[in-house]
Structure formats: C-alpha cells, structure tokens
Amino acid sequence: MTHSSRTPLQNAQIAVYFCGLIIGTFAISGRIWARHITRKRWQANDYLMVLSYMLVVVMACISLEMVFNSGLGAHRSEIEPHDYYLAARSIGLNSTVVSILMISSTNLIKMSITEFYMQLFPQLWLHRLCRIHLVALSAFTVAEIIAVLTLCTPFEHYWDRSTPGTCNDIISFWLTVGILAVFFGLTCVLLPMPIVWNLKLSRRKRARLMVLFGLGFCICGLTAIRTWVYKVMDYTDLTWGFAHGNMITIIEPALGILAGCIPIMAPCFTILSSRVQTSTKTSAPTRPGTGKGGDNARKSNPFLRLQDQVYPLTDVKCTHNERSTSGSSTEALTEGGSGGAMGGIRVQREIVVNAGYGEERER
DSSP: OSSSSOOOOHHHHHHHHHHHHHHHHHHHHHHHHHHHHTTTTOOHHHHHHHHHHHHHHHHHHHHHHHHHSTTTTTTTGGOOOOOOOHHHHHHHHHHHHHHHHHHHHHHHHHHHHHHHHHHHHHHHHHHHHHOOOOOOOHHHHHHHHHHTTTTSSSSSGGTTTSSSSEOOHHHHHHHHHHHHHHHHHHHHTTTTTHHHSSSOOHHHHHHHHHHHHHTTTHHHHHHHHHHHHHHHHHTTTTHHHHHHHHHHHHHHHHHHHHHHTTTTTTHHHHHHHHHHHHHHHSSSSSOOSHHHHHHHHHHHTTTOOOOOOOOOOOEEEEEEEEOTTTTEEEEEEEEESGGGTOOOOOEEEEEEEEEEEEEEEEE
16 A cells, blocks of 8 residues: 555544444443343353354454455555555455354344343243244345355455456345345344333333333344445445445444343343442431431431430429329429419429320310
C-alpha cells in the first residue's frame, strides 16, 4: 500500500470489531455468572450460545487481520495494482470463511433462544413449534453453507477471478439468504409473545417482558441493513466495499448474543442493584433526628432509638385517703403546698374498679 497511516474506515472497523468482542464477552460472562448464582446445571442453550460466541471471536480476529495485512477499508486507488490483487484474493478467501462463520453463529443464536423457550415455558403447543423451528434452522444452516461452497465453480474462483470458472448470481444469493434470515429472526422473536401477553401480570410488567424478549427485532433490523449493504456494494473496489458489510457482519451476532443472554442475566442485575442500594444506605447520615435527615437515618438503620417526647419531672406531695368502700378508692394529690388555700392545685381522683376493666374519672 502506498500510504503508511490507516484510513478513517479502517479505524472505525477496529473500534467496531473490538466492541463486538467486548459485548459478546460481557454477555457470556454474565450468563455463566447467572448459572453459578442460581446453581443451575448448564443446558443445551448455554452450550449453543458459547459456541456462537467462539465463532464471533474467530470472525473478529480474521477481520482484524484483513484490516492490518490486506488493506480492508482502503480504496483500490490507494493500493498498488499488484498489492491490490493480493489483497483482493486474501479478502475474498477470508470473506468466504467469515460468511460461513456468520451463518453458523447467527443460526446457533436462534437455536439457543428457541431451546431456552422450551426450558422456560411448559406449554405443549409451544414445544412443538420450537421443535419445528429448530429443525428448520438446522436445515437452513446446512443449505446455506453448501450454497456458499458451491456458489462458484471451481470454488477458488469465488475469491480469485483470475482463474477460469463461473459463478452464480452472488447478489441475488445473498439477498435471498438475508430475507430468510430476517424471517427466522422474526419467528424466533414472536414465538413466546402470546404466552407473555397472557401472563397474569400488570400491563407495565407485561410490556417490560415483551421488550425483553423483543430485543431480537433490533437484530432483524441489522440483518436487513447488512443485506442491503451487500446488495449495493461496489464489487470492483472490494477492499473498500466489503469493509462496510463486514462491520455489520461482526456486530450483528455479538448483539444477538447479548439479546439472548439478558433474560438469563436477571440474577446478576438483582445482586448488583442490591449492592448499590446497600452502599447508598451505608453512606447516608446515621444521626437520629427529625425531619428529612432523621428519616434518612431511620431508613439506613432501622434499629435506632426513637426520639419520644420528653416529660420533665416535678416534685409532687401526695396524701392518701383510703375509703373502705367496696371496689373503690380516693386519692388526693396536692402540688405546691398542703391545701388549696396556699394557691396550689388539688387533684382528686376516684378510681372505680369493676370486674375485668377499670374506669378513671378526673374531676
């Protein structure tokens, strides 16, 4: 290549590929942690999702190699003719491998989500639909891989057009594959919706669940965008045109892994939110008091002593006059001196005791 620095598109590719790796790693790590928290044995959907993540890692590594060594993301005019021939041949070969890995990874994600539905919901009709969906996805994956391998005759002509051979209509092939991928993505999202909507929950909670299970709509949108990009791509400038579609090819399964792992990562979010609340309460003021500060203190420590109203003590002189009446007594209290003549207060109470309860009268 004639230039020594990377192009803006190459820098964008590096950022997107590393973001895809970070997103996939975060999702798989959260899934593994959730299984550890709940102490549940791994299921088939877990193994399928981990396998898909491994394919994404391989795809990202191949894509980074094309950026650094094959000039992916640079215009044809920026590369020497001999170097462009080598770069186009390398990109054609690697793009074939990436296409097969992308087909396998995205369909494995759909299979994992479908199998998760079978573990989550007990409805028999849903299990039957999920089994049909799994069989159709498996057949679709095998058919796609065979079609890619037989797209050109001989196979090398797919990435090396200098060799004699013929190819089928590549644009129509990827357009058909994209449409079928969107169809299977939509069916994967819509399968549990009737059950989620009929759950005996508030509309707000049902809406949250539908959004949670409906994250696959975003993946279907990315699939449609990727199909459109490959349809309008300039195949005469392969190093530049293939870079745009390849970025979506990497980020699409990475986001699919995240969408498939979020429902299982719920225990992780619960623990993290509880830890945040605990740290917030610990940092709150613990001094007892009234008003807003006192309320915060009681919330952070429920065992604080309440600030009851205080009654001051006074000196009281008492004289007791008891009457031998049946079930009653008279008590005379004098405050400030003996007798009312000195300006004191005389309080006389009569307590009448009945069987089982008492009645007090002041006069």
